[in-house]
Amino acid sequence: MWSDIIHEFADSPSQGRVVRFLLENGFGVNTDGKICSNGIDIPATAIAKAIGSDRRVVDATARRILERPFLRGIFLNMRATPDLSRVAESLGLSVITVMPKDANEKGIVGAAVRVLSNHSLAIRQIFVTDPQFSEDPKLVIIMEDPLPAGVVDEIRALPQVRQVII
Incomplete structure (x- = not known):
């Protein structure tokens, strides 16, 4: 599209x-x-x-x-939504940024969300930059909870993930 x-x-x-x-x-x-x-x-x-x-x-x-x-x-129907990642710290939220190996590959968001869900983490917002508009597309997840030990390593180990930034 x-x-x-x-x-x-x-x-x-x-x-x-x-x-x-x-x-x-x-x-x-x-x-x-x-x-x-x-x-x-x-x-x-x-x-x-x-x-x-x-x-x-x-x-x-x-x-x-x-x-x-x-x-x-x-x-006529386009709407902008706030990106909470820039104010997350002030709001007491955690941010994890996932840089994919290939942003056109399917299942990146689902795989990352599954890891967070397995740890019962509450997600407040997910923001994905479109690979057709961004030179460096990424998945940004804002959560209510601090990241427990091991979560970043689990996401980093996903086959679709190139880099994780916290």
């Missing part, structure tokens, strides 16, 4: 950068053709500055999204 979205902008690399940025950040487009996050408008100038582009490219991308039913349905 992501490749279909990016393919829609193959003829315009500058608009392709805008779309990639919107997807990476969970930003949508409202019916007025404005970039938004959870219903809050984000100025096109701010998006343009963040990606080193021009406001007009951002506006043209938003209009193009609304003109295509496939894209319209996606971006």
